[in-house]
Amino acid sequence: MLLTPQDRTQLGYEFHPLLREFLEHRFAVELHGLKSELLVRPAQWQRANGHSRESISLYLRAGDLDAAAEVASTSMIDIALRQGEVDQIQLWRRSFSEAVSAPTIIVGSAWAQIFSHDQKQAAALLAELRAVSVGLSDEAARRRTKWWCDLVAAIGEATADNLSESRRQCELWIKLNGDADLVSRGAILTCLCFIAASERRFDDLEKLSLEASAVNVTADHRYALGWLHSAIIYSDISRGNMQGAAERLRWARNDNIAQINATPFSANLLEILELELRYEANQLDGIASRVGNVLGFVRQHGVVDFLFSAFRTAAAIANHEGDRRVASELLWEARLIAGKCTFPRLDVLARLALAYLLVLDDPDEASAILPAQSEPVFQTSHGPCLRAMRSLAEARIAARRGKHHLSGRLASATLDHARRSQSSRLEISALLCLAGANAATERLTVAEQRVADAIEIAERKGCYRTLLDERQYLEFLGPSSIPLLDLLPGDQDFGSHRIKLNDYPAFTSKEIKNDILTRKELAILHKIKDGLSNREIALKYRISEDTVKWHVHNIFSKFGVKNRVQAILLADSMKLFNN
DSSP states (O other): OOOOHHHHHHTTTTTOHHHHHHHHHHHHHHHHHHHHHHHHHHHHHHHHTTOHHHHHHHHHHHTOHHHHHHHHHHHHHIIIIITOOHHHHHHHHHHHHTTOOOHHHHHHHHHHHHTTTOHHHHHHHHHHHHHHHHTOOOHHHHHHHHHHHHHHHHHHHHHTTOHHHHHHHHHHHHHHOTTSOHHHHHHHHHHHHHHHHHTTOHHHHHHHHHHHHHHHHHTTOHHHHHHHHHHHHHHHHHHTOHHHHHHHHHHHHTOTTTOGGGOHHHHHHHHHHHHHHHHHTTOOTTGGGGHHHHHHHHHHHOOHHHHHHHHHHHHHHHHHTTOHHHHHHHHHHHHHHHHHHTOHHHHHHHHHHHHHHHTTTOHHHHHHHSOOTTSGGGGSTTHHHHHHHHHHHHHHHHHHTTOHHHHHHHHHHHHHHHHHTTOHHHHHHHHHHHHHHHHHTTOHHHHHHHHHHHHHHHHHHTOHHHHHHTHHHHHTTOGGGHHHHHHSOOGGGGGGGOOOSSSOOOOOOOOOOTTOSOHHHHHHHHHHHTTOOHHHHHHHHTOOHHHHHHHHHHHHHHHTOSSHHHHHHHHHHTTGGGO
């Protein structure tokens, strides 16, 4: 209760400074005591009901550090590893860092630091804990402390983008601590899944994710499940499997064990991936409003793959809206973060993206910013992909300089890698760059086939914006690219085929017109009429049998028929075979 002016006058408050100081001090003490009492009781209730995080926060607000530390000493590992409360632990860190030396609290603090771009502080905390553990008389406690330190250190190498070293330490940890608790084992297995996704070892990811999922579900490991979902979605996006990524995203959001909506860190991971998915699906309404939150998160917590995803997508959105300057600034910011956090791979990725952007205006400037292949990051497991991306940049630069034969050779090298590594978006970009080179060297028929192949992949995989954004590169090639631009769809042409994040894309019934089929579908329909099997058609056009089946399915869907005979009869009645 505050004193009114009348009260102050009656008490001589305004005339006696010593009395005023005494009353203010006493009021503050009493208010603090009342506040503490009001907070301690709910803190005790939360503790009794097993709500450790809420209990710690209330005790700290009440100023009862001892009680808060007591709860944290028994629950911090669970709060950090299983629940993933990184930001919450960061808020507690200063209260605990100097006053408390409980091993579990130190582990939790180090865990929060490795996911917050502060590897040095995490290493210092782990060194402190290792020193403390030497003096522990309890052998079991000493062993447990060591495996915690080794676990945080191994995963910390991954967040620092030292993936080969992280993989080595994780595999060693499993070998030495295979009988450890399921939460720790789940964290290590999930880290290995993330590394496999980043390094494009998709077969290894498929095997590892089965075990990781089983362990994390059994352990009710929310944080690891969030990362596991994110790693698998990221791998699908990397391959250009946008339908699969959208399906996995829906599954993740509905996973009752992962509780994505109740786990802020996991929710933000999915936001990064959903932003990229929405852009690639050409779902641009309101997308710019989501960029700020995504970038805010990755600036604090992003690992290299998610950092680059967020900044590249944000730059692409800005470029699409006609603001190439903002797009460039975003990629330069990514480079600044790379320097601050010592992420050389992020710096190379950002420079490649900048080269793609700059080549539209100044090929010399684009060439100047390209990373040299002698840089160490090109010798890592990510080297082949980075070299292919660099070849694409060089191909575009060569095309802008009128060196179309060189551009074709460089684009072909990129295309070969893209096909070997299952990189559909890179394959689309390489095909269209190669098409531009073919058209400029008077090989228009070949160029048109390249464009048709790129459109087919984009439709089959859902890589719509990759295809649409390539128009700007072809537009700079002059008159030779005009026939190719006429073949490419516009923004509105993908309206009924967009990936739905709530549903798979589906063909809708429509009035049948003579131009309902694509050139490739019409060609395949001719071969069906000639009596060729799917396998024979695949050999004829040098495509996979699955691709032929996909085209046949599309023909049946568009015609509303169930078999080949019905399709041939309908096409014949429409005089499609006369064209």
